[in-house]
Amino acid sequence: MKKQFLTMTVNGNEIDVAVTPNTTLLEVLRDDLGFTGVKEGCSEGVCGACTVLMNGAPIRSCLTLALEAEGAFVTTIEGLAARGQLHPVQQAFIDQGAVQCGFCTPGMILSSKALLDRSPHPTDEEIKTALAGNFCRCTGYKKILDAVRSVAREGKAETG
Amino acid sequence: MRLPSFAYHAPHSLDQALKIKGELGAQAPVLAGGTDLIVNLKHQLSSPAALISLRNVKELKGIQAKPDSLIIRAATTLMEIRSNEAIQTHFPILVKAVESVGALGIQGFRGTIGGNLCSQPRCILYNQSRFWRSGKAKCHRTGGKECLALAGSESCNSICSGDTVPVLVALSAQLSIAGSGGQRTLPVADFFTSKGESPFNLAPDEIVTEIRLPIPWAPLSWSYQRISLRSAVDFPLVNAAAVAIINKEKVDSFRLVLSALGPAPVALKEAEAVVKGKKPDSAMVREAGEIALRAAEGIVVENASTSKAYRVKMAAIVAGRAVEEALGL
Numbered sequence: 001m002k003k004q005f006l007t008m009t010v011n012g013n014e015i016d017v018a019v020t021p022n023t024t025l026l027e028v029l030r031d032d033l034g035f036t037g038v039k040e041g042c043s044e045g046v047c048g049a050c051t052v053l054m055n056g057a058p059i060r061s062c063l064t065l066a067l068e069a070e071g072a073f074v075t076t077i078e079g080l081a082a083r084g085q086l087h088p089v090q091q092a093f094i095d096q097g098a099v100q101c102g103f104c105t106p107g108m109i110l111s112s113k114a115l116l117d118r119s120p121h122p123t124d125e126e127i128k129t130a131l132a133g134n135f136c137r138c139t140g141y142k143k144i145l146d147a148v149r150s151v152a153r154e155g156k157a158e159t160g
Numbered sequence: 161m162r163l164p165s166f167a168y169h170a171p172h173s174l175d176q177a178l179k180i181k182g183e184l185g186a187q188a189p190v191l192a193g194g195t196d197l198i199v200n201l202k203h204q205l206s207s208p209a210a211l212i213s214l215r216n217v218k219e220l221k222g223i224q225a226k227p228d229s230l231i232i233r234a235a236t237t238l239m240e241i242r243s244n245e246a247i248q249t250h251f252p253i254l255v256k257a258v259e260s261v262g263a264l265g266i267q268g269f270r271g272t273i274g275g276n277l278c279s280q281p282r283c284i285l286y287n288q289s290r291f292w293r294s295g296k297a298k299c300h301r302t303g304g305k306e307c308l309a310l311a312g313s314e315s316c317n318s319i320c321s322g323d324t325v326p327v328l329v330a331l332s333a334q335l336s337i338a339g340s341g342g343q344r345t346l347p348v349a350d351f352f353t354s355k356g357e358s359p360f361n362l363a364p365d366e367i368v369t370e371i372r373l374p375i376p377w378a379p380l381s382w383s384y385q386r387i388s389l390r391s392a393v394d395f396p397l398v399n400a401a402a403v404a405i406i407n408k409e410k411v412d413s414f415r416l417v418l419s420a421l422g423p424a425p426v427a428l429k430e431a432e433a434v435v436k437g438k439k440p441d442s443a444m445v446r447e448a449g450e451i452a453l454r455a456a457e458g459i460v461v462e463n464a465s466t467s468k469a470y471r472v473k474m475a476a477i478v479a480g481r482a483v484e485e486a487l488g489l
Binding site: 001002004021022023024027043044045046048051054057059063064065067070107111132133134 | 161
C-alpha cells in the first residue's frame with residue numbers, strides 16, 4: 001500500500017509524516033510520533049481513551065484516519081502543560097484524586113478541556129454530557145466531576 | 161484493532177467525488193465522519209478497494225435557510241446541526257434526535273447527518289469481529305441465503321439504527337441524491353428498502369447530497385423518544401418521533417414514526433387516523449401504544465442486545481410517550 005504525506009500540527013509543532021491510508025490518527029500519534037499519552041482502549045469508538053483534540057474538538061483518534069487530519073491542529077495530553085506548569089485541568093485531577101489507574105485520564109482531561117474552552121462555567125449536566133463518552137473502569141466518576149467542577153468554579157480554564 | 165488496506169481519495173468537489181464513485185461504485189464507500197464506517201471496516205464487515213473522503217467537498221457542508229424549507233447538506237456535522245439557529249427554531253425535534261446520537265466525543269464533532277441516515281443497519285449476529293463471525297453460518301449479508309436471526313426469512317432483518325431517521329420521516333424530509341446519471345430527489349421514507357442486505361435505494365454510483373426539510377405551516381408540537389441501554393454509547397433499542405399541528409384544540413396534522421425495529425422506519429398510519437381531526441385525549445396514548453405493539457410484533461426479530469419481547473413492549477412504550485408529549489397530554 002502506497003504511503004501518502006500528511007502534514008498536521010501536533011501540540012504546536014508542524015509535523016510531516018508518511019502514512020498508509022489505513023493508518024488511524026491514533027496509530028500515527030502513538031507509533032510514529034511517540035505520543036503514547038493517547039491510549040488505545042476498545043479501538044471501536046466506545047471508551048474514549050483515545051480522545052484527542054482536533055481543531056479544539058474532542059474526537060476519537062481510533063475512528064479517524066490519519067489522512068483526515070491533514071492541515072489540522074491536534075492536541076494530545078502531552079501538549080497541555082506549558083512552561084513546566086500543568087494545565088489547570090491536569091492539576092485539578094491531581095488535587096481531587098481523580099486518577100486511579102490513569103488509562104482513561106488523558107481522554108477525560110482533553111474532553112474536559114474542550115468543554116471548558118467552549119463553556120468556562122458549565123452546569124453539572126453539561127459536564128456529564130461532555131464526559132459521557134469517556135469511560136472509567138476503575139472506580140466512579142465523582143472525583144472526576146469534582147475536578148472539572150473545581151476548575152470551572154475557580155475560573156482557571158481560560159488560562160490554559 | 162487494525163484496518164484492512166484500501167486506497168484513499170479526497171476529492172475537492174462533488175463532481176470529482178461523483179466521478180470516482182462512478183468508476184469504483186460499491187468498491188468505494190463514501191467516508192464522512194467515519195464513526196460508523198471505520199468500526200465496520202475494523203470488524204472487516206466489508207473490504208472496499210478505496211474510500212472517498214468528503215472532507216474537502218465544500219458543496220456537501222452547511223445549512224441553508226430558504227423561505228419554504230431548510231436544506232441540510234449531507235456532510236454537515238451533528239454539532240453544526242444542534243447549534244444552528246434556524247434548525248433550533250423550526251425543528252427542535254431534530255436537535256433532540258441529534259443530541260441522542262452517541263456521545264459528543266464520538267459522533268458530535270465528526271458524525272454527519274448523511275452518515276447517520278446512511279449508517280448500515282445493525283444485527284447482533286453481524287456487527288461482531290471477524291473471529292466471532294467465523295463460528296457462524298453465512299447470512300444474507302455475508303453471502304449466504306438465510307437470516308440467522310429468523311429461520312426462513314427471505315431477507316436480512318438488521319436494524320435501522322439512526323437516531324435521526326424517524327424524525328426525518330416524520331418531518332417529510334426529501335433527499336437529493338446525485339450520481340453519474342444526474343440528480344434525483346425522493347422522500348426519505350422511500351429511501352429504505354426494508355431489506356437489511358441492501359438497505360437503501362441508492363445506486364453504487366450515487367451519493368446522498370442534501371436533506372430538505374419543508375417548514376411546516378404552523379408551529380409543530382413534537383416528541384422524540386428513545387430507549388437504549390447506555391444513552392451515551394448505545395444505539396436505540398427502539399425510537400419514535402411524533403409531530404403534530406394543533407389548531408383550536410384539534411389535531412390538524414399528525415405523524416408518528418417508529419424506528420430501530422427492523423431495516424426500515426415505520427410510519428404508523430393507523431395511529432395518525434386515530435388522532436387526526438380530534439381533540440387530544442389520553443385514550444390516544446393507549447391506542448397508539450397498541451398499534452405500535454402490533455406493528456412491532458410483525459417486524460422485530462431476536463437480533464439486538466435485548467429480547468424481542470422486550471423491544472416489542474418498549475415499542476408500545478415509546479409510541480405512547482411520543483403521543484403523550486406531542487399532544488401535550
